Amino acid sequence: MASSSRLAIADTTEAIPAISTADLHKHYGGLEVLKGIDFHANDGEVVAILGASGSGKSTFLRCLNLLELPSAGRLHIFGEEVKLRPGDANLRIADRKQIDRLRTQVAMVFQNFCLWSHMSVLDNLMEAPVHVQRRGRAEVRDEAETVLKRVGLLERANAYPAQLSGGQQQRAAIARALVMKPRVLLFDEPTSALDPELVGEVLKVMRDLAAEGRTMLIVTHEMAFARDVSSRILFLEKGRIEAEGSPQQLFGGGVNERFDQFISRFSQG
Amino acid sequence: MNLGIIELLGFGSQGWGGPLLKAAGVTLAAASCGFFLGSLLGICGASLKLARAGVLRTIGHFYTTVFRGVPEILVVYLFYFGGSVVLTNAMNSGGFPGFYSLPAFAIGVIAVGVVSGAYQTEAFRSAFLRLDRGQIEAGTACGMSKLLLLRRIIAPQTLRVALPALGNIWQSVLKETSLLSVIGLTELLRQAGTAAGSTRQPLLFYGAAAVMFLIIGRITGLILTRMENHLAKPWRR
Amino acid sequence: MDWPFLLDVFHQLLSGLPLTLQLAALSLSVGFVLAVLVAAAVGSPFPPLRWVARAHVELFRGTPLLVQIFLIYYGLGQITPLRQSFLWPFLREPYWCAILALALNTSAYTAEIIRGAVQAVPAGEVEAARACGMSGFMLRRRIIWPIALRQGLPVYGSEAILMIKATSLASIITLTEVTGIAYKLISSTYRVLEIFVVTGAIYLTLTFLLSSALSLAERRLHAHHKPS
Ligand SMILES: Nc1ncnc2c1ncn2[C@@H]1O[C@H](COP(=O)(O)OP(=O)(O)OP(=O)(O)O)[C@@H](O)[C@H]1O
Ligand SMILES: [Mg+2]
Numbered sequence: 001m002a003s004s005s006r007l008a009i010a011d012t013t014e015a016i017p018a019i020s021t022a023d024l025h026k027h028y029g030g031l032e033v034l035k036g037i038d039f040h041a042n043d044g045e046v047v048a049i050l051g052a053s054g055s056g057k058s059t060f061l062r063c064l065n066l067l068e069l070p071s072a073g074r075l076h077i078f079g080e081e082v083k084l085r086p087g088d089a090n091l092r093i094a095d096r097k098q099i100d101r102l103r104t105q106v107a108m109v110f111q112n113f114c115l116w117s118h119m120s121v122l123d124n125l126m127e128a129p130v131h132v133q134r135r136g137r138a139e140v141r142d143e144a145e146t147v148l149k150r151v152g153l154l155e156r157a158n159a160y161p162a163q164l165s166g167g168q169q170q171r172a173a174i175a176r177a178l179v180m181k182p183r184v185l186l187f188d189e190p191t192s193a194l195d196p197e198l199v200g201e202v203l204k205v206m207r208d209l210a211a212e213g214r215t216m217l218i219v220t221h222e223m224a225f226a227r228d229v230s231s232r233i234l235f236l237e238k239g240r241i242e243a244e245g246s247p248q249q250l251f252g253g254g255v256n257e258r259f260d261q262f263i264s265r266f267s268q269g
Numbered sequence: 270m271n272l273g274i275i276e277l278l279g280f281g282s283q284g285w286g287g288p289l290l291k292a293a294g295v296t297l298a299a300a301s302c303g304f305f306l307g308s309l310l311g312i313c314g315a316s317l318k319l320a321r322a323g324v325l326r327t328i329g330h331f332y333t334t335v336f337r338g339v340p341e342i343l344v345v346y347l348f349y350f351g352g353s354v355v356l357t358n359a360m361n362s363g364g365f366p367g368f369y370s371l372p373a374f375a376i377g378v379i380a381v382g383v384v385s386g387a388y389q390t391e392a393f394r395s396a397f398l399r400l401d402r403g404q405i406e407a408g409t410a411c412g413m414s415k416l417l418l419l420r421r422i423i424a425p426q427t428l429r430v431a432l433p434a435l436g437n438i439w440q441s442v443l444k445e446t447s448l449l450s451v452i453g454l455t456e457l458l459r460q461a462g463t464a465a466g467s468t469r470q471p472l473l474f475y476g477a478a479a480v481m482f483l484i485i486g487r488i489t490g491l492i493l494t495r496m497e498n499h500l501a502k503p504w505r506r
Numbered sequence: 507m508d509w510p511f512l513l514d515v516f517h518q519l520l521s522g523l524p525l526t527l528q529l530a531a532l533s534l535s536v537g538f539v540l541a542v543l544v545a546a547a548v549g550s551p552f553p554p555l556r557w558v559a560r561a562h563v564e565l566f567r568g569t570p571l572l573v574q575i576f577l578i579y580y581g582l583g584q585i586t587p588l589r590q591s592f593l594w595p596f597l598r599e600p601y602w603c604a605i606l607a608l609a610l611n612t613s614a615y616t617a618e619i620i621r622g623a624v625q626a627v628p629a630g631e632v633e634a635a636r637a638c639g640m641s642g643f644m645l646r647r648r649i650i651w652p653i654a655l656r657q658g659l660p661v662y663g664s665e666a667i668l669m670i671k672a673t674s675l676a677s678i679i680t681l682t683e684v685t686g687i688a689y690k691l692i693s694s695t696y697r698v699l700e701i702f703v704v705t706g707a708i709y710l711t712l713t714f715l716l717s718s719a720l721s722l723a724e725r726r727l728h729a730h731h732k733p734s
Pocket of ligand 1: 031033051052053055057058059060
């Protein structure tokens with residue numbers, strides 16, 4: 001029933017997808033949160049992941065960065081299979097080095113920013129490139145300053161996170177992800193913790209990133225943003241992909257009843 | 270006998286100033302070494318108490334319960350007499366008859382270190398538990414290894430949070446070193462006792478020891494507050 | 507395991523328990539009364555009183571208890587008027603010296619606990635009481651002290667536990683309470699670990715009983731926070 005309404009995306013390109021999952025499962029104890037997700041995102045795609053609270057959006061995103069280990073299924077990142085081995089409840093990491101390397105390519109932006117509070121903004125940006133990717137300090141610093149300038153925070157480079165507004169913190173967190181030169185950006189409700197008047201500045205940064213052709217997976221409740229910016233919508237319900245398609249198709253209505261119901265709640269609210 | 274206070278506490282041939290100052294150095298050295306040993310034990314203890322394995326947690330719990338619940342002086346006796354029993358047995362069975370004991374300074378540092386380690390375990394543990402999980406997760410998400418995460422994120426933040434509690438523990442350690450006078454370490458209190466005995470001026474010399482403890486506590490306290498303020502800088506608006 | 511020996515040690519140590527308990531109970535109660543006075547003096551509008559109280563707190567918190575014990579036990583005899591006063595028969599005794607030192611020591615810590623607990627009373631609740639027309643003693647008795655008691659009790663509990671441990675220092679001025687007996691046993695038998703274990707068990711039992719009693723009291727005081 002779920003697959004009937006799934007719309008095939010034109011697979012014209014034979015290119016390797018940026019990220020793909022096959023039959024991804026995740027359960028916590030007896031609770032099955034992801035019930036077999038088959039998904040792929042091509043390079044340059046902006047995928048908005050929508051769904052009701054508790055539908056498994058965050059869990060799915062966190063599995064892509066291996067912050068959560070799936071219970072079953074396979075995960076490829078740019079054609080490279082993430083090495084997992086069977087474990088008790090969840091799969092286990094088979095190759096730490098591989099995971100740590102892939103994580104720098106699949107950067108994550110969190111709802112609560114999660115900037116390191118004991119470091120200045122600049123140090124936050126330089127931390128992973130210098131210590132994980134082992135790039136040269138000077139090069140990283142230049143890169144960090146370029147990125148900070150992009151998100152409009154260059155003059156706050158030496159401030160500590162506690163001294164920034166929420167919107168500034170989230171822009172700094174996006175910058176922190178960008179300096180790693182990731183090939184995919186994951187966003188988990190990046191504006192949900194922000195005061196309404198600060199949402200715009202963060203969305204603007206994300207719009208610019210989308211416009212320059214970055215691969216992004218965005219969990220969001222900002223429907224207008226999802227409709228305007230994404231190239232594809234992924235609608236999750238109860239741990240399954242309930243509907244999938246271009247924003248024009250899905251937001252046009254009539255494709256999937258559940259999705260229409262979900263949307264109507266937002267347009268009313 | 271009729272020397273004035275100045276002469277008694279001075280640095281002349283009749284004065285006790287020199288020995289007292291030296292003893293203050295011993296107090297400070299014993300306290301510092303004991304506190305440092307306690308920090309190592311505290312980090313180990315906190316790791317045990319935070320471990321996933323139940324056995325390790327039990328060991329950690331046992332350590333803190335015993336050494337925070339038993340009088341410090343008893344712990345000093347344990348290591349003082351216990352140390353000499355172990356050493357004497359080892360020497361005797363190795364063909365060296367006689368009675369042996371470890372130097373009082375070493376015993377004192379171990380005793381003070383083990384006790385303060387139990388308190389520092391709690392300080393480190395509760396500081397760790399108060400860390401923001403999200404920041405650790407953000408590190409993981411950037412591909413940091415466990416060790417790197419520990420070194421760059423967890424350790425500095427835990428230290429910052431634990432520092433006020435560690436400052437209090439340092440003050441107790443400093444005062445606890447006075448117990449080492451009973452096992453013959455010539456620290457401040459014992460030196461004051463010697464002076465009091467030979468001059469029959471207990472009020473003066475124990476008073477002097479008290480003042481010196483106050484001064485050492487004050488100065489080291491100020492240094493620690495400085496450190497605290499320095500480390501807290503990122504969290505001020 | 508040499509059970510007969512352990513049992514023998516246990517019996518001998520128990521004979522020191524009454525003294526340990528006396529020292530703890532007396533010094534805690536005297537210390538508490540002193541602490542209330544000191545805390546009141548710290549908050550008094552009369553500066554010299556404030557200074558004396560602050561000095562008391564600084565002095566007894568900033569120096570080792572053993573130094574305080576020696577100052578009292580060996581030092582007071584040097585003060586001639588004191589030697590001639592009616593107090594001397596008491597102050598000559600190690601027992602009363604220990605109690606005096608322990609009480610003064612705990613009074614300084616407890617005064618700080620009291621001060622902290624009163625300061626932690628939410629200003630809003632005090633204002634609400636003032637708005638109802640309460641003031642002075644009634645405000646204190648009906649609002650401030652009950653709230654402060656709930657806040658201060660857990661901290662005071664740890665102080666009381668520290669005091670039980672601190673009574674062990676009385677053994678250094680010849681009192682044969684539990685630790686004094688343990689010391690004699692250790693230095694005569696050199697069976698260090700066994701005696702440490704038994705002595706430690708006695709102190710752990712005491713502190714366990716005390717903290718259980720305190721958490722019971724706490725639960726009673728906080729009964730109104732429980733959902734009915
Ligand atoms: N660590 C965990 N342990 C147990 N259950 C969990 C855990 N994390 C998530 N869950 C459960 O998994 C389900 C999906 O959670 P998830 O956070 O993925 O939802 P979501 O779609 O992101 O929702 P929201 O919009 O509220 O963020 C929920 O029922 C949640 O209670
Ligand atoms: Mg979520």
